[in-house]
Amino acid sequence: MGLLSILRKLKSAPDQEVRILLLGLDNGGKTTLLKQLASEDISHITPTQGFNIKSVQSQGFKLNVWDIGGQRKIRPYWRNYFENTDMLIYVIDSADRKRFEETGQELAELLDEEKLSGVPVLIFANKQDLLTAAPASEIAEGLNLHIIRDRMWQIQSCSALTGEGVQDGMSWVCKNVTAKKK
Amino acid sequence: MGCFFSKKSRRKSPKKDAALPTGDESATGNDLAETNNTALGSNSNQEAPKQYSWDKREKVDPKDFMLTGLKNETVGRLPGKLNGQQFVIQDCENCNIFVLDHSATITIDDCVNCRIVLGPVKGSVFFRDCKDIKCVVACQQFRTRDCKKMDVFLCCATQPIIESSTGMKFGCFQYYYPELAFHFKDAGLSIFNNNWSNIHDFTPVSGETNWSLLPEDAVVLDHVPLPDPESEFKSVRIATEAGRSIVPLTKGSRRTESEESCLFVFFAGDYTTANARKLIDEATAKGFVLIQTKEVSMRPEDVSRVFQNNAESLTEWITKGPVVALELNGDGVVEACRSFANEVFNGTQLFVSESKNTSSRDVDNFFNFADMQMGL
Numbered sequence: 096m097g098l099l100s101i102l103r104k105l106k107s108a109p110d111q112e113v114r115i116l117l118l119g120l121d122n123g124g125k126t127t128l129l130k131q132l133a134s135e136d137i138s139h140i141t142p143t144q145g146f147n148i149k150s151v152q153s154q155g156f157k158l159n160v161w162d163i164g165g166q167r168k169i170r171p172y173w174r175n176y177f178e179n180t181d182m183l184i185y186v187i188d189s190a191d192r193k194r195f196e197e198t199g200q201e202l203a204e205l206l207d208e209e210k211l212s213g214v215p216v217l218i219f220a221n222k223q224d225l226l227t228a229a230p231a232s233e234i235a236e237g238l239n240l241h242i243i244r245d246r247m248w249q250i251q252s253c254s255a256l257t258g259e260g261v262q263d264g265m266s267w268v269c270k271n272v273t274a275k276k277k
Numbered sequence: 278m279g280c281f282f283s284k285k286s287r288r289k290s291p292k293k294d295a296a297l298p299t300g301d302e303s304a305t306g307n308d309l310a311e312t313n314n315t316a317l318g319s320n321s322n323q324e325a326p327k328q329y330s331w332d333k334r335e336k337v338d339p340k341d342f343m344l345t346g347l348k349n350e351t352v353g354r355l356p357g358k359l360n361g362q363q364f365v366i367q368d369c370e371n372c373n374i375f376v377l378d379h380s381a382t383i384t385i386d387d388c389v390n391c392r393i394v395l396g397p398v399k400g401s402v403f404f405r406d407c408k409d410i411k412c413v414v415a416c417q418q419f420r421t422r423d424c425k426k427m428d429v430f431l432c433c434a435t436q437p438i439i440e441s442s443t444g445m446k447f448g449c450f451q452y453y454y455p456e457l458a459f460h461f462k463d464a465g466l467s468i469f470n471n472n473w474s475n476i477h478d479f480t481p482v483s484g485e486t487n488w489s490l491l492p493e494d495a496v497v498l499d500h501v502p503l504p505d506p507e508s509e510f511k512s513v514r515i516a517t518e519a520g521r522s523i524v525p526l527t528k529g530s531r532r533t534e535s536e537e538s539c540l541f542v543f544f545a546g547d548y549t550t551a552n553a554r555k556l557i558d559e560a561t562a563k564g565f566v567l568i569q570t571k572e573v574s575m576r577p578e579d580v581s582r583v584f585q586n587n588a589e590s591l592t593e594w595i596t597k598g599p600v601v602a603l604e605l606n607g608d609g610v611v612e613a614c615r616s617f618a619n620e621v622f623n624g625t626q627l628f629v630s631e632s633k634n635t636s637s638r639d640v641d642n643f644f645n646f647a648d649m650q651m652g653l
Contacts, residue, residue, distance in 0.1 A: 121440075122401050122420060138465055141435035141652045142418055144477060166440050167422070168479045187595055190363055192339070193405075223331040225381055227339040227362045230331075249318030252329065256400075259329055267318070 414480030
């Protein structure tokens, strides 16, 4: 009976909850990524005017993902969501070279935020399905990611549209959120 | 964390003794050169590089997918030339630009005094820092930022967005070229899902209007001319009359003259689109006005919520595919629609409002459901 009770206990143990903040410039693909994570239809996505929340089960975690609109006008409101964040996912449109500077500045400001200090960051180099998308290595270099010393970080190329690369990024999230939560 | 992309880094450089989470090492610049292209990070024990589809494809020159720095020219892409790829238009002045193909996404930056036609775009169309633009656009998402004085004939599957933009005027998409119907299909867009007049302004200014609707009788040709007969587009048979438009001309959020509206729904079949077009022609010929249209999938529980008393007989009809719904307006429209149903569409699977008393409830029920379904 000992083994059975252990199994019962394991089964009844609730998934550990993780609060994930999904940020990035408008039109980067945050909502498509969120819907892809939740296995929802992505054929009809409207620009986010406020925020979307979804809970996703993954590798024994309950991931509460907050997708916040990225228009310039509403970026100052991002800070209202920083409290108790376990993981930051920052989404970049890899094909929108014109805004690499802008996206780099926004990321830099996020990494300077006291409330996000030490929070691991996953950068999704999204829209790799587009032929002109910049590779993750080029984006990492341009954003100077290699000088980040104060947190765990990863850049992962993906296509939120096709789903390719998304699960690899989320595996990293689940692996590295434990380090912070322990 | 200043970035090379940035003209002026606003990030403090990391403290020399900043501690790393135990057992991890940040990738250095040298590491970057040798690490997996698709997943770089602070974990020193990188796994073997994983190959993705984009790692295996041939490299392309982004310039092949761009129009840059042009002046006083008629340029663009003919049908079949883009085939669902991305496209970028930037720094053009006084140009006529015709992108007569379907694409993945289009950005238009720093253009002045241009006339632009964009075939169906599967994703977003994003205008930034543009001025004095007149355009015809079909897309899933329409966005502008820092734009001035744009006239847009629009078909947009979601709510169009403007930010820090002024003098924006919107009208319903009116355009035709022979491949356009196929391009809509390839881009995953429905000609019946058009929110052209339902604009969301992220930066409203009290007492001022950043956007308005074009006059109801606005004609595309007065804004966007046909291609120059000398240009490469001369072979494409383009029409801009409202009657020829691939997208039905709707009144949108303009005020209606009559209190009476009618809901007319075609259930999926071989001739749904043709039937809807026929109804529009019949109704408008009799002086009724098409307010809005929607193409949407329904589940059995949606049917009972939307059609209430009539739900039972309709539930079996939704399994074949999405329904196409139209709101028609005008005095006597319900009676007229019921006679169209009997005379013109006899034997077709459809729903028509039963009476004047219930018709506005039918319209509200259906379009509220459809908007929620589409996240509007």
